[in-house]
Amino acid sequence: MNDKKHILVLPVNYPNPANSVAGTFFQSQVNSLREFGHTVGIVSFCLLRISELKHISYLDQLETKNEIQLCFPAVPKVQSLNHKIRTQLTTRLIKRYIKVCGKPDVIHVHVYSAAGAAIWAKEKYDIPYVITEHYSHFANNQITRYFHKVACSAFKNANACLAVSKSLCNTLEEMFHLNFQCIPNIVGPEFQVLNVSESDYGKFILNVASLVPIKNHERLINAFSIVAKSNNQLNLVIVGDGPLREQLDNLVKSLGLSDRVYFLGTQNKAKIATLMNQAELFCLSSDYETFGVVLIEALACGLPVVATNVGGIPEIISDSEFGCVAKADHETFAKSIIEQLNHRTQKVKVSCKSKSYYGSIAFLSRLNQILNSVL
Known part of the structure; x- marks a missing residue:
């Protein structure tokens, strides 16, 4: 045939x-x-x-x-x-x-x-x-x-x-x-290890997801508020838009994090790939994901992830080189972020291994x- x-x-x-x-x-x-x-x-x-x-x-x-x-x-x-x-x-x-x-x-x-x-x-x-x-x-x-x-x-x-x-x-x-x-x-060819300039956001954790209830950004922001207390050099960058933007912005203000959390709205693939190469860690705090394309995109850029232990996510984060899955409560999620930030990652190795799968x-x-x- x-x-x-x-x-x-x-x-x-x-x-x-x-x-x-x-x-x-x-x-x-x-x-x-x-x-x-x-x-x-x-x-x-x-x-x-x-x-x-x-x-x-x-x-x-x-x-x-x-x-x-x-x-x-x-x-x-x-x-x-x-x-x-x-x-x-x-x-x-x-x-x-x-x-x-x-x-x-x-x-x-x-x-x-x-x-x-x-x-x-x-x-x-x-x-x-x-x-x-x-x-x-x-x-x-x-x-x-x-x-x-x-x-x-x-x-x-x-x-x-x-x-x-x-x-x-x-x-x-x-x-x-x-x-x-x-x-x-499949992971697109735009997502790979790149030589990029320094970020405008300092050292940061990255999230890419629509601002809708199932993505549970509230969990991520509350977890970041814990992480931020022990790491005053770290920021949070959120890419995506949706109906919860104003509500999440108000939460950030109530936590006193307005100067450390950046909402960038919808961005194209090239911009997201650049951010993934600049970030320290990728986080996804969803209540459910059938798969999570952004996770394999982050891994293809050599960026380890912390994500909730739901749906198809554990199938992606099946290798300790890729990061870890965390329980859904924001305190445990924060602990997982801190632990992963202290773990040294070989970007090229993570990228090559993830692309062999995806x-x-x-x-x-x-x-x-x-x-x-x-x-």
């Missing part, structure tokens, strides 16, 4: 004119597949808030002959209707894609809610599809009855079901009584094995 395939990717989100960082790890996978020699097309459907539509001048965007993106206004608070609209319009985009680029050998769906059009394409064109699940709400039991039914159909009709961590595989197997195989996310070669080897079993 020819190893080079025509793969159509249906991601749940993808970088778009309103949000350049949406689904960037899907984009990293696409780029790696293309570098290997596969023909890879993308059909992405991006539901945007009405306020976001001002950032784009047209809804239907054809970037290249094999990348079709439709940005569409979401109906507020009616997720089931948005899903039905997404499925219907994506089937039209697939028709258009096949007319322009030909019939793909296989479709790769990322996240169950994007699978409706793949089911249709399998029935109409006899195109097999595989699905990779990333969604944390399965483990948190936050799936509505409607979307549980959608997920069941997505997984049942797939030729292969994948998930980004063994933890998520186990959860999905228990819920849907199907076999799931683990293929971790680099493009490892990812392509795993995925090619799956695709060859399907075709």
